[in-house]
Amino acid sequence: MQINRRNWLKQLGIGVSGIGLANFNTLASPTVDFFESIVGDATINLNSNENPYGPSPLARAAMAKSINSSNRYNWQLTTDLVEALAKKNKVSAENILVGAGSTEIIDLVVRLAASTKGNLVTANPSYDNWIPTAKKLGLQAIKVPLNANKELNLEAMLQAISVDTRLVYVCNPNNPTGTICEHNKLLNFIHEASKKAIVLVDEAYLDFSKETSLGPLVVGNKNLIVVKTFSKLHGLAGARIGYAIGEATTLEQLGALQSWVSGNISVMSVAAALASLTDEKFMTDTSALNEQVKKYTIEQLKQLNLACIPSHANFVYFSLANYKQDYFQKLSSNNIIGTRIYEDAGLWTRITIGTREEMERFISVMR
Numbered sequence: 001m002q003i004n005r006r007n008w009l010k011q012l013g014i015g016v017s018g019i020g021l022a023n024f025n026t027l028a029s030p031t032v033d034f035f036e037s038i039v040g041d042a043t044i045n046l047n048s049n050e051n052p053y054g055p056s057p058l059a060r061a062a063m064a065k066s067i068n069s070s071n072r073y074n075w076q077l078t079t080d081l082v083e084a085l086a087k088k089n090k091v092s093a094e095n096i097l098v099g100a101g102s103t104e105i106i107d108l109v110v111r112l113a114a115s116t117k118g119n120l121v122t123a124n125p126s127y128d129n130w131i132p133t134a135k136k137l138g139l140q141a142i143k144v145p146l147n148a149n150k151e152l153n154l155e156a157m158l159q160a161i162s163v164d165t166r167l168v169y170v171c172n173p174n175n176p177t178g179t180i181c182e183h184n185k186l187l188n189f190i191h192e193a194s195k196k197a198i199v200l201v202d203e204a205y206l207d208f209s210k211e212t213s214l215g216p217l218v219v220g221n222k223n224l225i226v227v228k229t230f231s232k233l234h235g236l237a238g239a240r241i242g243y244a245i246g247e248a249t250t251l252e253q254l255g256a257l258q259s260w261v262s263g264n265i266s267v268m269s270v271a272a273a274l275a276s277l278t279d280e281k282f283m284t285d286t287s288a289l290n291e292q293v294k295k296y297t298i299e300q301l302k303q304l305n306l307a308c309i310p311s312h313a314n315f316v317y318f319s320l321a322n323y324k325q326d327y328f329q330k331l332s333s334n335n336i337i338g339t340r341i342y343e344d345a346g347l348w349t350r351i352t353i354g355t356r357e358e359m360e361r362f363i364s365v366m367r
């Protein structure tokens with residue numbers, strides 16, 4: 001039997017009877033136990049902006065069932081996923097390219113941009129894991145400081161673009177600060193910047209905000225690529241699924257750099273993504289929980305007299321300038337993993353929003 005999307009979802013029972021949040025804890029235990037058995041302790045991971053509640057119950061069920069189909073390649077399922085993503089993002093299937101996390105997509109864009117040597121323009125601090133690769137491939141990094149509110153300074157970024165610029169990277173909301181670009185300012189920026197270079201808009205955290213995606217804007221603009229991921233709100237970081245939204249001809253160029261176009265994700269991960277897209281309840285509930293726990297965390301950090309930046313994502317950027325104790329020693333001796341100092345001036349760091357219990361523990365350790 002040919003597996004089409006409807007049959008597949010029916011086979012998994014998706015859309016017939018949803019698994020509610022009530023089952024979260026029971027479903028969560030085996031995952032937690034598994035990881036605890038690897039690391040040997042109950043580490044609280046507040047470092048990678050993962051979803052502490054996910055994957056969604058529907059995605060878990062779909063992954064479990066898909067094990068039986070893992071003897072087959074992922075061709076048909078990937079086609080189904082591309083179609084589902086096109087529908088969700090109000091574009092055509094030719095505007096979607098799937099990869100193993102947004103990391104693979106960013107890597108493809110970097111390789112495409114670096115086919116002619118030059119520079120890249122990005123904000124500082126911003127998401128920068130990919131920059132060493134870009135440098136290795138011959139792109140010099142021009143890092144434009146954020147403004148005083150820790151927002152992307154789009155005017156300065158525009159000015160930094162030259163004839164040698166091959167790639168402009170916009171992380172919106174920005175990691176690590178959680179700030180978001182004002183919509184019309186961003187549209188103007190893209191209009192100007194994409195006349196000169198490829199503009200990559202990274203929407204890894206946009207699902208946590210109320211802002212609309214720029215995905216549909218790629219149609220008619222060969223130099224605009226939007227990258228999205230299932231790693232954050234969908235809670236599928238370990239499943240490794242991300243995708244590009246771009247003009248068909250641009251995606252053809254990106255696809256030419258993939259040995260198997262859209263082919264690098266397992267049947268289990270594609271099944272998880274397809275199911276997760278249907279789980280509106282999971283996304284609404286986890287978004288709401290993130291907001292509640294983020295509010296709590298910011299209030300508590302402010303009570304400790306620490307400056308916080310309002311965040312549109314699932315993490316908070318805050319300053320350790322007024323903190324009198326050894327923050328990193330406190331975290332490590334309590335099995336909590338945080339992140340580094342991003343800006344020496346002001347000692348700014350980032351903390352991921354975990355569950356309420358995890359954040360209560362984090363705050364009590366800080367006190």
Ligand SMILES: Cc1ncc(COP(=O)(O)O)c(C=O)c1O
Nearest residue numbers: 101102103127175204229231242
């Ligand atoms: C802004 C941003 N983009 C991309 C990624 C890569 O995510 P993934 O490869 O899991 O999709 C991350 C990971 O933390 C991120 O913060």
